[in-house]
Amino acid sequence: MAENILQMRGITKTFPGVKALQDVTLEVARGEVHAICGENGAGKSTLMKVLSGVYPHGTYDGDIILEGETVQFKDIKDSEHHGVVIIHQELALSPFLSVAENIFLGNERARKGFVNWNETNTMATDLLRRVGLKLSPTVRAGEIGVGKQQLVEIAKALSKDVKLLILDEPTAALNDEDSAHLLGLVSDLRAEGISCIIISHKLNEIRAIADSVTIIRDGRTIETLSLHDGSVTEERIIKGMVGRDMAHRYPERTPSIGDEVFRVEDWTVHHPQEHSRVIIDRAHLSVRAGEIVGIAGLMGAGRTELAMSIFGRSYGSNISGSLYKNGQQIQAKNVGDAIRHGIAYATEDRKRYGLNLLDDIKRNISGAALNKLATRGWVDGSQETIVANDYRKSMNIKAPSVAAVTGKLSGGNQQKVVLSKWMYADPDVLILDEPTRGIDVGAKYEIYTIINGLAAQGKAIIVISSELPELLGICDRIYTLAEGVITAEVPIADATPEYLMQHMTKEKD
The missing domain is CATH 3.40.50.300 (P-loop containing nucleotide triphosphate hydrolases)
Structure with a gap:
């Protein structure tokens, strides 16, 4: 049996009102590609943020054992120092910096406070060649496609002497050609002895590239399956991902x-x-x-x-x-x-696009239909307050008054304000x-x-x-x-x- 490079034992992570992870276990063998599957919200990314120090030790319960030693990462630089590097689905490259500058950002090739640009560009070129990219290290990151940006992120990880590479939905935004190239690179890294954890919903890719798959559902580890003999089907993985009790979670309705x-x-x-x-x-x-x-x-x-x-x-x-x-x-x-x-659209990102978090409930509710409150170009403030109060009561928005700042409400109450805004727009x-x-x-x-x-x-x-x-x-x-x-x-x-x-x-x- 292969030696484990990583063990995560009893990992429990709680946010206000939500237990995102509960007693999760994960074992990754040295030099393997280990997939993690689960529905959106199952806890996959949260688990990887625990592993990579995004959520530091002390904010979760359980143990992380890396190469036989218990580790307690205090931040992401600490995990990188130990050879654990995560590449998030939302790429973190600066579009205005060169590829070389992005690769060594925070890890500059410098002496006596000055960056050695010759060394930087030479090393960047070697790393780019290693991930199969033929481009100048001085080109700006914003001028290359998403597929190449993903490979630059991997080159950046390799510059940090990575032992365990975590890829969160690496092919979600890539076309078939770029996806195939990236997965080929993952296979090459495995051959070099680098262990990889890959989070993906693309089950065909998982079956093609992964040695093992751990299924997480509702913040718990369901099972770990070996993919070596080819007997595990996509249907088998799907069954593990989606099974759950739905009783009494939805109100009855006669359409x-x-x-x-x-x-x-x-x-x-x-x-x-x-x-x-x-x-x-x-x-x-x-x-x-x-x-x-x-x-x-x-x-x-x-x-x-x-x-x-x-x-x-x-x-x-x-x-x-x-x-x-x-x-x-x-x-x-x-x-x-x-x-x-x-036509109305209630965005998935209520904090960024759906609400003005600095303004009060009243202004947020009226925002999409001010014309209904305006007379000769002036908003009737008294009527605006009456309308907002009606929605506060009918929608059960938990706030002392409609003058409360929206950003201080809970997520559920903020969502009710978003719905109230569009309901008023009718x-x-x-x-x-x-x-x-x-x-x-x-x-x-x-x-x-x-x-x-x-x-x-x-x-x-x-x-x-x-x-x-x-x-x-x-x-x-x-x-x-x-x-x-x-x-x-x-x-x-x-x-x-x-x-x-x-x-x-x-x-x-």
């Missing part, structure tokens, strides 16, 4: 579904900077009055990009396709157009992107009840969620999205976690 309200046809969206890169490819979907339609997709599938591009083209370039409202084609060239056509079509992300179970139930109430009013609702049980618990119909392509449409009566996951991991033809 009353009417005519089609909104339809998207042949919707194609390109990347906002890399204009040749297709993010959404000829997508089609529809939603009827009183219907809750889900969109299921893995990280990087294009769910948010699809929603934002529909909502006034707030994402993407070279957008083509058609939008129809009540059977009539509409033009929504900007957010204002979308709102005027009765849209016909409401797109909810991860409506329950980061909130506790009780608040989730309240949000589901609100969604059901909006559907009962005849609103057409689209829900994007990383949680399959959530979609199965509240939707009438579900579309699956994989690599920017709608791969299936299934009524809820026929939907199962396994069926959805199969189509969410389907490769583009």
Whole structure:
């Protein structure tokens, strides 16, 4: 049996109101590629942040044993000093610095306070060659594609004498060619004796590259499977990922579904900077009055990009396709157009895009429909307060008054403010992107009840969620999205976690 380079024992990590990890165990053999699988929110990235010192020792319970020694990382530089390097899904390169500067950022080749640029560029060139990149070390990182940026991140890791490399969704934003190149590099690193942990939803890639896979569900270790003999199928991994009790987590609802309200046809969206890169490819979907339609997709599938591009083209370039409202084609060239056509979008990132955290509840609720409160260009402050108070009570927003600063509310109450804002705007079509992300179970139930109430009013609702049980618990119909392509449409009566996951991991033809 191979010697373990890493053991994690009894890892428990708690955030306010949420136990993200509970008694997790993980063993990684020296020189192996070890995959970690689980649904979004299962705790995979949290576990890797514990391992890499992003969450330092003392903020979690349990032990990390590296090369036979118990380690207590106080920060990410400490873990790197021990040879543990993590590459996050959101790349951390500075677009304005050269590739060489990025590789040695914080680890500069310097003497007596001065950077030795000859040494820096020479060493960077060697590292780039090692990861299969033929480009000048002086080119700015922002001028190269995402696939090459990912390889630069690996070159940066290799500059730190890495022993254990952690890759979080490394191919989520890459095309097939770049993905194949990166996975080939991972295989080469294994041959050099470097151990790798790879988090990925692409099960075909995991079965192709990994030696073992550990499945995490709801913050717990479910099982570890060996992939050496080829007997573990994608269906077997999916079964471990999605099994969970869904009883009593969703309010009962009797749908009353009417005519089609909104339809998207042949919707194609390109990347906002890399204009040749297709993010959404000829997508089609529809939603009827009183219907809750889900969109299921893995990280990087294009769910948010699809929603934002529909909502006034707030994402993407070279957008083509058609939008129809009540059977009539509409033009929504900007957010204002979308709102005027009765389309609303509640973003997945409420803190950054959905709310003004420095302002009060009252101003946030009225923000999307100030025209309803304005007389001759002036907002009626008294009426604004009355409206906000009505929503505070009806939505059960826990705050002393509507003058409370929104940024001081809990995540669940912030989400209720976001929903109140769009409810006051009175849209016909409401797109909810991860409506329950980061909130506790009780608040989730309240949000589901609100969604059901909006559907009962005849609103057409689209829900994007990383949680399959959530979609199965509240939707009438579900579309699956994989690599920017709608791969299936299934009524809820026929939907199962396994069926959805199969189509969410389907490769583009």
